[in-house]
Amino acid sequence: MRALCWTSGGDLAVRQVPDPELRNDHDVIVRVRRSAACGADLSLLAGQAPGPAPDDVLGHEFLGDVVETGTAVRRHRVGDRVVVCASVACGACWYCRRGLPACCDNGSTEPDAGEAEWGHPVAGCFGQPRAAGGFAGSHAEYVRVPYADVGAFTVPDSVGDDRALFASDAAPAGWMAADLGAVRPGDVVAVWGAGAVGQLTARAAGLLGAGRVVVVDRHPGRLLMARRHTGAEAIDLRHTDVLAELRELSGGRGPDVCVEAVGGAAEEPRSLADRFTGRRRAPEALREAVHACRKGGTVFVLNGGARLVDAFPIGAVVHKGLTVRGARQHGQRYIPMLLDRMARDELRTEHLATHHFPLERAAQGYALFRDRPDDCLRAVFTPHDQIDGRVGR
Numbered sequence: 438m439r440a441l442c443w444t445s446g447g448d449l450a451v452r453q454v455p456d457p458e459l460r461n462d463h464d465v466i467v468r469v470r471r472s473a474a475c476g477a478d479l480s481l482l483a484g485q486a487p488g489p490a491p492d493d494v495l496g497h498e499f500l501g502d503v504v505e506t507g508t509a510v511r512r513h514r515v516g517d518r519v520v521v522c523a524s525v526a527c528g529a530c531w532y533c534r535r536g537l538p539a540c541c542d543n544g545s546t547e548p549d550a551g552e553a554e555w556g557h558p559v560a561g562c563f564g565q566p567r568a569a570g571g572f573a574g575s576h577a578e579y580v581r582v583p584y585a586d587v588g589a590f591t592v593p594d595s596v597g598d599d600r601a602l603f604a605s606d607a608a609p610a611g612w613m614a615a616d617l618g619a620v621r622p623g624d625v626v627a628v629w630g631a632g633a634v635g636q637l638t639a640r641a642a643g644l645l646g647a648g649r650v651v652v653v654d655r656h657p658g659r660l661l662m663a664r665r666h667t668g669a670e671a672i673d674l675r676h677t678d679v680l681a682e683l684r685e686l687s688g689g690r691g692p693d694v695c696v697e698a699v700g701g702a703a704e705e706p707r708s709l710a711d712r713f714t715g716r717r718r719a720p721e722a723l724r725e726a727v728h729a730c731r732k733g734g735t736v737f738v739l740n741g742g743a744r745l746v747d748a749f750p751i752g753a754v755v756h757k758g759l760t761v762r763g764a765r766q767h768g769q770r771y772i773p774m775l776l777d778r779m780a781r782d783e784l785r786t787e788h789l790a791t792h793h794f795p796l797e798r799a800a801q802g803y804a805l806f807r808d809r810p811d812d813c814l815r816a817v818f819t820p821h822d823q824i825d826g827r828v829g830r
């Protein structure tokens with residue numbers, strides 16, 4: 438089959454790779470209908486270690502049709518249209534049973550690599566390096582989905598592909614930030630980053646009853662989209678004193694919940710040496726979130742691409758009594774609820790799919806997604822049809 442691979446030079450190319458096969462009774466094989474580029478992939482493309490190996494297939498946000506099922510699969514049949522959680526969890530270990538699937542002990546083919554990187558093995562993720570699971574990605578004609586009863590979800594007929602696609606990764610990430618960030622009715626919530634995850638965090642905060650939601654970004658097109666589709670207010674950080682503005686609109690205190698959702702694009706390594714040591718420049722959005730947050734509030738960090746950061750304002754965390762949390766999306770916990778809301782038209786995400794490309798042009802899709810010359814919010818790849826160009830609203 439054809440798939441988008443990381444090449445030995447660190448570029449992307451569509452190559453011929455072996456078809457995936459069932460390797461476990463709990464697997465299914467999915468024929469991909471849609472697969473989206475995610476901000477987390479940009480960290481990989483920026484050359485950040487630990488990177489993918491040559492010929493690794495990228496991509497983790499996807500939906501498709503089940504074409505083959507293992508003998509132990511109970512919830513899926515051939516022909517089901519499913520959205521697959523970007524992260525891979527077993528559903529049965531100590532962490533999964535406690536509602537923490539992204540912390541799964543059995544979700545990685547390379548637990549030692551995860552342990553070396555983060556102190557513990559964590560759930561896998563499709564199309565990521567070994568430390569994050571070592572599973573082939575979704576920018577391909579077919580994908581093997583392990584633990585399919587746990588991580589694949591049948592999409593209601595009324596929910597279109599471009600809407601359901603984002604239930605794989607961006608929507609659960611955004612919902613989780615609002616949920617675990619403890620957004621309460623009436624809260625003021627500020628979100629740094631108006632990409633797909635930031636917009637869906639803003640929408641989740643609104644649905645959870647936030648009184649005021651503000652999105653901070655430097656791209657006018659994204660801010661406009663966030664205002665139009667999430668009901669959030671927008672702050673263009675290029676023209677505004679962000680801290681003063683946030684204080685002004687939160688009764689002088691600062692937002693109750695601050696979410697950093699800037700993704701991998703915003704914090705590129707400064708130099709070649711930084712790439713090798715994993716050192717990065719100061720995390721500007723996170724630092725601003727910590728300074729802006731009201732005393733006793735919560736800062737939630739979604740940027741899984743960040744490894745080590747300099748100049749983290751730990752003093753502000755202590756003196757202001759902040760709660761700082763982070764997580765990779767616990768999608769298995771949220772996706773059924775998100776699909777219900779999508780079916781009820783409460784949660785609309787299709788506007789995020791601004792550009793569609795056939796798989797052959799996926800490398801160009803990534804370039805557009807990274808450089809955003811055309812207000813590209815998400816590049817979506819369609820391995821089996823010939824949709825090309827701008828289709829979003």
Ligand SMILES: [Zn+2]
Pocket residue numbers: 475476477478497498523606607
């Ligand atoms: Zn992602």
Ligand SMILES: [Zn+2]
Pocket residue numbers: 526527528529530531532533534538540541542543544
């Ligand atoms: Zn588990």
